[in-house]
Amino acid sequence: MVKELLQxxxxxxxxxxxxxxxxxxxxxxxxxxxxxxxxxxxxxxxxTPNKVLAVxxxxxxxxxxxxxxxxISLALDTINxxxxxxxxIRTAAWxxxxxxxxxxxxxxxxxxxxxxxxxxALFRVKxxxxxxxxxxxxxxxxxIPVYATTLDGDNIYTSELAANGLIIIGSESHGVSKELLSxxxxxLLIPSFAAGNAESLNAAVAAGVxxxxxxxxG
Amino acid sequence: MVKELLQxxxxxxxxxxxxxxxxxxxxxxxxxxxxxxxxxxxxxxxxTPNKVLAVxxxxxxxxxxxxxxxxISLALDTINxxxxxxxxIRTAAWxxxxxxxxxxxxxxxxxxxxxxxxxxALFRVKxxxxxxxxxxxxxxxxxIPVYATTLDGDNIYTSELAANGLIIIGSESHGVSKELLSxxxxxLLIPSFAAGNAESLNAAVAAGVxxxxxxxxG
Numbered sequence: 001m002v003k004e005l006l007q008x009x010x011x012x013x014x015x016x017x018x019x020x021x022x023x024x025x026x027x028x029x030x031x032x033x034x035x036x037x038x039x040x041x042x043x044x045x046x047x048t049p050n051k052v053l054a055v056x057x058x059x060x061x062x063x064x065x066x067x068x069x070x071x072i073s074l075a076l077d078t079i080n081x082x083x084x085x086x087x088x089i090r091t092a093a094w095x096x097x098x099x100x101x102x103x104x105x106x107x108x109x110x111x112x113x114x115x116x117x118x119x120x121a122l123f124r125v126k127x128x129x130x131x132x133x134x135x136x137x138x139x140x141x142x143x144i145p146v147y148a149t150t151l152d153g154d155n156i157y158t159s160e161l162a163a164n165g166l167i168i169i170g171s172e173s174h175g176v177s178k179e180l181l182s183x184x185x186x187x188l189l190i191p192s193f194a195a196g197n198a199e200s201l202n203a204a205v206a207a208g209v210x211x212x213x214x215x216x217x218g
Numbered sequence: 219m220v221k222e223l224l225q226x227x228x229x230x231x232x233x234x235x236x237x238x239x240x241x242x243x244x245x246x247x248x249x250x251x252x253x254x255x256x257x258x259x260x261x262x263x264x265x266t267p268n269k270v271l272a273v274x275x276x277x278x279x280x281x282x283x284x285x286x287x288x289x290i291s292l293a294l295d296t297i298n299x300x301x302x303x304x305x306x307i308r309t310a311a312w313x314x315x316x317x318x319x320x321x322x323x324x325x326x327x328x329x330x331x332x333x334x335x336x337x338x339a340l341f342r343v344k345x346x347x348x349x350x351x352x353x354x355x356x357x358x359x360x361x362i363p364v365y366a367t368t369l370d371g372d373n374i375y376t377s378e379l380a381a382n383g384l385i386i387i388g389s390e391s392h393g394v395s396k397e398l399l400s401x402x403x404x405x406l407l408i409p410s411f412a413a414g415n416a417e418s419l420n421a422a423v424a425a426g427v428x429x430x431x432x433x434x435x436g
Contacts, residue, residue: 087420199312204422
């Protein structure tokens with residue numbers, strides 16, 4: 001992940017390593033400090049730190065409607081679990097989603113667990129925090145579709161899906177908030193093929209299935 | 219999850235609760251012991267235990283080819299992370315997959331983290347541990363297709379997918395083992411839409427996308 005950080009637009013402030021050979025990047029050299037295993041384990045959050053640790057600035061990123069208008073973007077409404085958030089960021093990167101817009105009630109994408117779960121994708125996907133009601137208003141005003149995954153939505157497999165727009169993923173426990181749902185009309189359901197009704201889908205898995213469904217039509 | 223356990227085929231041995239009102243099931247009554255919050259926190263693995271804890275027998279389940287021959291089943295080759303394993307079990311339940319066959323090198327499905335991540339689906343999906351090479355041989359002998367997700371596979375969106383068969387999901391770090399891959403000819407790829415090549419997919423998300431793709435054709 002440090003390699004990916006150094007290849008990204010993030011501003012890296014310092015790199016500490018126990019093995020100078022580990023980072024063959026020119027731009028790492030001026031930032032590099034060689035330290036001992038004991039020093040690394042003292043400054044790392046990880047139980048079993050790898051050979052390298054980097055310090056970087058969290059970018060200041062604001063929502064810009066113009067930057068996303070022609071793309072498919074994800075919005076996350078109250079994804080509390082940082083591991084789930086990181087996995088969603090990783091999934092978005094796979095499916096070429098460039099921007100994720102998080103509600104203020106969503107976990108911190110730069111939380112250590114979210115960073116780990118993103119497997120470096122955090123450095124390539126633009127993650128912004130914004131008022132989702134205002135974001136949805138921007139889309140609606142410009143006649144660009146906004147989708148939300150809900151349990152009473154239309155079967156996603158047979159629904160018309162646009163080539164650009166916003167897809168809102170809700171929390172596992174409460175789904176997409178009523179306030180947001182009242183602003184949109186394109187509700188999508190990933191159908192369950194289970195015999196009973198007790199099943200549910202992990203938020204990151206749901207995001208993956210939805211992204212796959214949008215991309216496979218492209 | 220205790221409710222789902224009591225409604226399942228699992229043999230529940232005891233149920234401990236701090237609130238007798240919490241389990242309105244007739245079959246729970248003979249098993250029920252009311253305890254204090256302090257007692258519950260002492261016997262629970264969870265940091266913040268809920269009001270109820272159950273003890274159940276892990277079922278002895280063996281692989282039976284006849285039981286799966288006409289169905290879509292999942293095989294897991296070295297899924298190490300119990301959280302990922304639990305999420306895959308949950309995902310399988312959503313998509314109506316009845317049986318998951320795990321390599322001996324896959325995490326324990328009854329590990330506390332796997333049970334939690336499965337959200338009760340563990341009690342409804344049959345999870346068996348078996349020698350995957352022998353299992354694949356059973357499928358091949360009976361001319362039933364075996365699929366594996368690989369990075370050099372055919373685009374899953376445009377591949378022919380059977381209504382029954384086995385889908386092998388490999389580990390995130392090493393993929394499906396060479397030995398297994400040498401036994402099968404149907405390799406599938408979930409295409410990446412990323413600009414670069416550094417992306418990867420979480421194993422549970424990949425399982426979700428693959429299950430969705432098989433089911434949407436049905």
